[in-house]
């Protein structure tokens with residue numbers, strides 16, 4: 153687990169890749185706030201973000 157985590161500029165998915173595996177946008181190290189969504193239908197954060205299940209950043213610069 154030494155890889156640096158990055159976040160997608162578009163959908164905020166957290167990944168170690170340079171390109172988002174979900175939407176194909178560029179990722180960045182400039183993010184804050186880790187969110188892990190287990191059940192998007194029961195998560196207010198997921199609903200407010202429009203996010204799916206998985207790991208997301210709260211804020212991406």
Ligand SMILES: [Zn+2]
Nearest residue numbers: 160163172175
């Ligand atoms: Zn994305």
